Amino acid sequence: MLKQQIIAMGGGGFSMEASPFLDDYILSSAGGNPRICFLATASGDSEEYITRFYRRFTQTNCQPTHLELFRRDKRDLEAFLLSQDIIYVGGGNTANMLAIWAVHGVDRILKKALESGVVLCGISAGSICWFEEGVTDSFGQALAPYSCLGFLSGSNCPHYDGEAERKPIYHRLVSEGLISPGVAADDSVALHYVDGELYHVVSSKAGAAAYRIEEYKGEVVETHIPTLYLGE
Secondary structure: OOOOEEEEEOOOHHHOOOOOHHHHHHHHOOOOOOEEEEEOHHHOOOHHHHHHHHHHHOOOOOEEEEEOOOOOOOOOHHHHHHOOOEEEEOOOOHHHHHHHHHHHOHHHHHHHHHHOOOEEEEEOHHHHOOEEEEEEOOOOOOOEEEEOOOOEEEEEEOOOOOOOOHHHHHHHHHHOOOOOOEEEEOOOEEEEEEOOEEEEEEEOOOOOOEEEEEEEOOEEEEEEEOOEEOOO
């Protein structure tokens, strides 16, 4: 049977760093010369973001393409997305992205893509979207929980070490039962799930890591998850 793979990055990749390690890891998950499609919906299909994607992936053994929804063309979305080997989701506004995906039926197509063996991955908004819930700044003020696609159980918090408020707010939300327990990822860290289970945690920066965040008798328990530094 086909494996269902999701690679959720707390931060890093071509969006945030010069290191090729995380993007190369994503490409390796789908075999040689994969077809990789970028969804920049969360950034409003930023032309600059899309250009950066091509600048990064045209230098590698893969077949890059992208899909815009703000400037949608006549292609069949389902046929196009299911023809890819990897779907890479960029960062930005998670709530807006999920709403737009729902309007165009992309959320349903992504579920079918996952079940068909297409690797789903992404950074920040493109990380939390795969979980039941995520910690988001989509509403422009304090970080808050938000319901997502639910392809993976629990919650997710990206940028765990990259933004000072992330850790204390995620801990508070979990301790107060406002968000389900889950996994936090530092910048430069990727969580690799296979068939819904956390299979591997990798990083492009030494010392960066991921953590399980759980509640026990009203207190938060943070457990370090072994993380492989790809530079070694």
